[in-house]
Amino acid sequence: MLVTVRSVGLKLSTKANLLAVSHVLLALGALSSPAVTVSPIVNLGYAQYQGSVDMVTNITSFLGIRYAAPPVGDLRWAAPQPPLAVSGVQQATTQPNRCNKAPTGNSLTNPFESTSMRKRAISQSEDCLFLNVYTPGSKVVATPGGGLPVVVFIHGGGYITGAASVFNGADLIVDSNHGVITVLIQYRLGLFGFLPGKAVKEGGALNAGLQLCITMGAGLPSVATPAKVTIWGESAGAGSVLQHIVAHGGNTQPPLFETAMTSSTFLPSQYNYNDRIPEMLYSEVVNGTNCTSSSDTLSCLRAADVNTLQTLNYNINVNGFFGTFVFVPVVDGTFILERPTVTIRKGRLNGKYLLSMTNSHEGNAFVDQSMTLDVADYVKTLFPNFGSAQVAGAVTMYENYGSNLNQANLQYSFAPLIISFWHLGERAWKGEFAIPPGLHGSDVAYYFTSYGGGPPYNNSQFITAFSNSFMAMAMFETPDDRYTPGDITPSWTSWQYDLTEMKFNETFAGVPDIYTFKTDSALLERCA
Numbered sequence: 001m002l003v004t005v006r007s008v009g010l011k012l013s014t015k016a017n018l019l020a021v022s023h024v025l026l027a028l029g030a031l032s033s034p035a036v037t038v039s040p041i042v043n044l045g046y047a048q049y050q051g052s053v054d055m056v057t058n059i060t061s062f063l064g065i066r067y068a069a070p071p072v073g074d075l076r077w078a079a080p081q082p083p084l085a086v087s088g089v090q091q092a093t094t095q096p097n098r099c100n101k102a103p104t105g106n107s108l109t110n111p112f113e114s115t116s117m118r119k120r121a122i123s124q125s126e127d128c129l130f131l132n133v134y135t136p137g138s139k140v141v142a143t144p145g146g147g148l149p150v151v152v153f154i155h156g157g158g159y160i161t162g163a164a165s166v167f168n169g170a171d172l173i174v175d176s177n178h179g180v181i182t183v184l185i186q187y188r189l190g191l192f193g194f195l196p197g198k199a200v201k202e203g204g205a206l207n208a209g210l211q212l213c214i215t216m217g218a219g220l221p222s223v224a225t226p227a228k229v230t231i232w233g234e235s236a237g238a239g240s241v242l243q244h245i246v247a248h249g250g251n252t253q254p255p256l257f258e259t260a261m262t263s264s265t266f267l268p269s270q271y272n273y274n275d276r277i278p279e280m281l282y283s284e285v286v287n288g289t290n291c292t293s294s295s296d297t298l299s300c301l302r303a304a305d306v307n308t309l310q311t312l313n314y315n316i317n318v319n320g321f322f323g324t325f326v327f328v329p330v331v332d333g334t335f336i337l338e339r340p341t342v343t344i345r346k347g348r349l350n351g352k353y354l355l356s357m358t359n360s361h362e363g364n365a366f367v368d369q370s371m372t373l374d375v376a377d378y379v380k381t382l383f384p385n386f387g388s389a390q391v392a393g394a395v396t397m398y399e400n401y402g403s404n405l406n407q408a409n410l411q412y413s414f415a416p417l418i419i420s421f422w423h424l425g426e427r428a429w430k431g432e433f434a435i436p437p438g439l440h441g442s443d444v445a446y447y448f449t450s451y452g453g454g455p456p457y458n459n460s461q462f463i464t465a466f467s468n469s470f471m472a473m474a475m476f477e478t479p480d481d482r483y484t485p486g487d488i489t490p491s492w493t494s495w496q497y498d499l500t501e502m503k504f505n506e507t508f509a510g511v512p513d514i515y516t517f518k519t520d521s522a523l524l525e526r527c528a
Helices: 021-032 115-120 170-175 198-203 236-250 276-288 297-303 306-318 340-346 375-382 388-398 404-413 460-476 521-527
Strands: 002-004 041-043 048-050 052-054 059-066 089-091 130-135 150-154 181-185 213-215 229-234 259-263 353-359 428-433 500-506 512-518
Touching: 059 170, 130 170, 150 236, 170 181, 170 460, 198 276, 198 297, 229 236, 229 460, 236 259, 236 340, 259 460, 276 297, 276 306, 353 460, 375 388, 375 404, 388 404, 428 460, 460 500, 460 512
Parallel strands: 002 213, 048 089, 150 181, 150 229, 229 259, 259 353, 353 428, 428 500
Antiparallel strands: 041 048, 052 059, 059 130, 130 181, 500 512
């Protein structure tokens, strides 16, 4: 999901396509007129979309805006192409198809899919490259002092599940006191988005699920600058944000955004595209589609029936190790030049400002809490390329941290859900969400407040403090702005300055407990 900010019009790039968000935002400028009350229409050149206005919240929504051609047939595992022109007015009032999804490895339930989402029964399809745009009613228009910031949110789901329709972008507008525009984007998932291997490198696009360009420019100079764009994601969405921070060796030109926010960053082992495990995965897909005898296996896969591919997508993922995700980003040598941790250590990073949030018990949801395990066996299975010395070293690091199960929880928490070492000087802040049980994803309902039935700890002071930290970051490049009266959050300190974090918790009596603390030095040693 390459977020591209330019001061020029919509064009094509050899790296990926510059897509239609700029035209959406430009057209939305017309909605600033008080006369517009219902059914606004935006003209994107290739299509017209009619959205709707919620008169109670004063928020306009455009659901299911197509931003790229359907990635089917020859466009499977190819760079995104611009959408074809369509005549007439397209209704943008219902949720779009979600991308074909797959389950977590050997998991009975999926922590990223809520009951309310299942009830909607939204169709799955390869034709799923859509986005939802929410704007604060009449406040869309750019002003001489600068237009509204744009928050581009990338959903999580282990790169194999999730959708824009899971969330309501209006929640973020309410959190910001009508101070931002929200874009929720969908991207190719699982086998369809992250098929690795040499053949894909030679004949298609690796990391296809990341190759989405959002261009904000063309007549909106006060909005269409990197300073006005924040990319934010949760879990795999935060992993996607991290991929963009390190993209092109951390030196993407021109700059595409200035602010990044990560919630529970998911960073699994990231292999080179042609390593042993990615090539095994590609071969498994080829074998499952009877393409082994083809002289051009990628073309054969592109001609394969989508139901056959989706069955493989499901089975390969569900047969993975418990709590793991099989189809994930690789080092492709073009967009991602090296493992992200290597680029991070070099301090070569895109963007200027970062807010990184983790949860207190990230790993528990991805470790079978009912199993009896040997820690060494667990580490070897989680990291199949580890040698015996590396396994022994990892076991030693955690041997004094309680039961084998607790050690496994910690191993998962601090490996795929890595603590981020950002080299942004005094421009990076770190926090921890700890409302019990503090599991992965528990924080989402405290900024997307309509998600999953709302926040379990329904305390308005806490919700304001937590959500305002993100929205202050998007609007003012710091979480330390108190734009809402009564915000009880203490003053933030840059993490790089003295390793100070912000804890968001509650007392046993149910009172918000928000305070600063120093990152545990032992944790830093383990992560290093």
